[in-house]
Amino acid sequence: MRELRNIADRFVLGILGNDDSIFQQSVPEEPLADQVRHFERALIEVELRKHRGNVGPICEALGLPKQTLYHKMQKYQLVAEEYK
Numbered sequence: 001m002r003e004l005r006n007i008a009d010r011f012v013l014g015i016l017g018n019d020d021s022i023f024q025q026s027v028p029e030e031p032l033a034d035q036v037r038h039f040e041r042a043l044i045e046v047e048l049r050k051h052r053g054n055v056g057p058i059c060e061a062l063g064l065p066k067q068t069l070y071h072k073m074q075k076y077q078l079v080a081e082e083y084k
Helices: 002-013 032-050 055-062 066-075
Strands: none
Touching: 002 032, 032 055, 032 066, 055 066
């Protein structure tokens, strides 16, 4: 699970490649808050795909209560049924 999160981190930050050094890659020119939102959305999408939209295991994997996950899914316009 940690490896998946690390890959998602590097993907969202634009530093995914053969060389994982953050100092040799360019970082997107957008505010940190936007980068965090993109990362959070990407991480939820990864879990939706992995668990085929099944909210229970997603909550366990992300350590979130169902209500919080549903709120975040609504915020990012993610629909669990689209991943089944």
